[in-house]
Amino acid sequence: MAAAGGGRSGAPAAEWGGFEDNMQGGGSAVIDMENMDDTSGSSFEDMGEMHQRMKEEEEEEAEGEAGAGEEEEDGEFLGMKGLRGQLGRQVADQMWQVGKRQASRAFSLYANIDILRPYFDVEPVQVRARLLESMIPVKMINFPQKIAGELYGPLMLVFTLVAILLHGMKTSDTIIREGTLMGTAIGTCFGYWLGVSSFMYFLAYLCNAQITMVQMLSLLGYGLFGHCITLFVTYNIHFHSLFYIFWLVVGGLSTLRMVAVLVSRTVGHTQRLILCGTLAALHMLFLLYLHFAYHKVVEGILDTLEGPNVPPFQRVARDIPAVSNAVLNTTAKAIALTL
Amino acid sequence: RVQRAGSGGGRGQFPGLADVSISQDIPVEGEITVPVGSHSPDEDYSTLDEPVKDTIMRDLKAVGKKFVHVMYPRKSSALLRDWDLWGPLVLCVSLALMLQGGSADSKDDGGPQFAEVFVIIWFGAVVITLNSKLLGGTISFFQSLCVLGYCVMPLTVAMLVCRLVLLAGAGTVSFIIRLIVVGAMFAWSTLASTAFLADSQPPNRKALVVYPIFLFYFVISWMILTFTPQ
Numbered sequence: 001m002a003a004a005g006g007g008r009s010g011a012p013a014a015e016w017g018g019f020e021d022n023m024q025g026g027g028s029a030v031i032d033m034e035n036m037d038d039t040s041g042s043s044f045e046d047m048g049e050m051h052q053r054m055k056e057e058e059e060e061e062a063e064g065e066a067g068a069g070e071e072e073e074d075g076e077f078l079g080m081k082g083l084r085g086q087l088g089r090q091v092a093d094q095m096w097q098v099g100k101r102q103a104s105r106a107f108s109l110y111a112n113i114d115i116l117r118p119y120f121d122v123e124p125v126q127v128r129a130r131l132l133e134s135m136i137p138v139k140m141i142n143f144p145q146k147i148a149g150e151l152y153g154p155l156m157l158v159f160t161l162v163a164i165l166l167h168g169m170k171t172s173d174t175i176i177r178e179g180t181l182m183g184t185a186i187g188t189c190f191g192y193w194l195g196v197s198s199f200m201y202f203l204a205y206l207c208n209a210q211i212t213m214v215q216m217l218s219l220l221g222y223g224l225f226g227h228c229i230t231l232f233v234t235y236n237i238h239f240h241s242l243f244y245i246f247w248l249v250v251g252g253l254s255t256l257r258m259v260a261v262l263v264s265r266t267v268g269h270t271q272r273l274i275l276c277g278t279l280a281a282l283h284m285l286f287l288l289y290l291h292f293a294y295h296k297v298v299e300g301i302l303d304t305l306e307g308p309n310v311p312p313f314q315r316v317a318r319d320i321p322a323v324s325n326a327v328l329n330t331t332a333k334a335i336a337l338t339l
Numbered sequence: 340r341v342q343r344a345g346s347g348g349g350r351g352q353f354p355g356l357a358d359v360s361i362s363q364d365i366p367v368e369g370e371i372t373v374p375v376g377s378h379s380p381d382e383d384y385s386t387l388d389e390p391v392k393d394t395i396m397r398d399l400k401a402v403g404k405k406f407v408h409v410m411y412p413r414k415s416s417a418l419l420r421d422w423d424l425w426g427p428l429v430l431c432v433s434l435a436l437m438l439q440g441g442s443a444d445s446k447d448d449g450g451p452q453f454a455e456v457f458v459i460i461w462f463g464a465v466v467i468t469l470n471s472k473l474l475g476g477t478i479s480f481f482q483s484l485c486v487l488g489y490c491v492m493p494l495t496v497a498m499l500v501c502r503l504v505l506l507a508g509a510g511t512v513s514f515i516i517r518l519i520v521v522g523a524m525f526a527w528s529t530l531a532s533t534a535f536l537a538d539s540q541p542p543n544r545k546a547l548v549v550y551p552i553f554l555f556y557f558v559i560s561w562m563i564l565t566f567t568p569q
């Protein structure tokens with residue numbers, strides 16, 4: 001990746017070959033600071049030296065001019081050297097500036113991506129194993145359980161959840177006034193993942209739990225696997241009782257796993273209770289919210305029960321011709337569903 | 340350790356500038372022969388002086404060639420080598436235009452519908468590219484964007500077909516036809532982009548890169564399939 005990036009970064013990099021060489025060093029793109037200093041710093045050091053020496057030469061020249069009198073040869077010699085020195089100084093100056101700018105730009109660009117690189121270092125087998133493990137609560141809570149600090153699985157799960165939500169919103173004909181369907185879905189899922197992770201990390205910090213931010217993100221991300229399964233099934237098969245069963249069983253299993261892992265990393269009864277209670281409540285309530293916010297049957301029932309009032313979710317009240325008609329329709333729907 | 344051409348004596352003599360000979364006759368504004376990159380000056384002259392029609396035709400031909408590559412996905416490097424984003428832009432805009440006006444309250448959702456499709460395609464492509472780079476891919480950012488954008492073409496064709504079918508009627512038969520067409524095009528898109536992108540990955544991680552691509556085209560296919568004009 002470093003080679004491709006360096007090779008195709010365009011004309012400025014190609015012009016100045018010395019810089020291009022440095023970007024192709026090594027197969028791993030995790031920036032090794034010692035190597036950076038060795039290979040790419042040297043040209044700058046040389047530039048710096050040249051710069052320095054030019055300044056010294058100038059001073060020498062100035063002294064020489066002032067002190068040496070007006071000999072012709074000396075004058076000519078100094079003239080040529082002075083001219084060449086000036087030209088050389090300008091060119092070297094330019095090279096120095098361009099190089100410095102390129103280095104800082106490229107470094108910030110590559111460093112930003114490479115910070116995340118270690119967290120994406122997974123194999124498909126590992127991802128599958130972790131997905132299945134996220135549904136199995138651990139039994140040993142006296143021994144701190146290992147959490148893999150990986151971000152690929154959680155990120156893919158969040159995007160899958162976004163896709164499933166989109167599907168749910170489309171089939172329930174949800175009308176979003178402020179914003180777009182996509183924006184709402186992405187905002188909800190990412191907001192939950194990042195927001196609740198940060199909040200739990202903060203609580204864990206208060207309760208002295210042994211967990212880092214990346215581990216918390218990873219744990220919560222894999223916990224969304226249960227949500228994905230539940231929503232995928234229940235957005236297509238609209239049985240209320242089915243949803244509650246899934247909510248308790250699947251949601252409960254993934255919550256139990258997260259809770260068990262957290263408990264194993266915390267000491268003290270009160271702290272354990274706070275952490276686990278909060279996480280369990282947030283996780284289960286989120287699944288409930290996702291189901292009820294974007295669900296067709298519930299929408300119909302709400303409309304009839306509340307009449308012309310606008311429901312609290314981002315929906316517009318439909319035109320209901322007459323209450324009796326609507327009640328008839330909903331009853332017919334409910335009967336059809338139960339049959 | 341790389342030997343730079345110009346490390347010379349290291350005594351501050353500016354060996355790179357040793358070739359520069361300034362004599363009193365030549366004004367300072369002359370050319371300095373500092374070795375620049377591999378551009379031959381002929382290229383620049385030819386693209387500046389040729390008629391506009393030639394420039395446009397050349398670009399159109401390049402875009403057309405890439406479309407053909409997507410239609411018959413072979414492992415060729417032409418799509419990757421000269422990437423351009425004209426094709427993806429045209430496809431994205433046409434798909435977004437065709438998907439407009441397809442929800443219950445069309446006077447409110449006309450605007451966001453276009454923006455939605457646009458954002459989904461470009462944001463999704465950027466995320467997939469970043470993901471494949473983070474997983475150790477050897478392909479560059481814009482090359483990946485180019486491939487993903489061009490591989491939206493089968494889905495645009497599917498959208499056209501769906502609209503034509505919907506003109507005829509909106510019953511179960513038309514739904515089945517649309518389902519089959521969209522499904523086939525979705526598979527084609529995914530296979531085409533996988534053929535280009537998965538090669539740039541280490542062999543045991545192909546599945547990790549293919550899944551986001553699958554999800555991306557699945558979301559677009561889903562938007563096409565659930566489109567019902569009002």
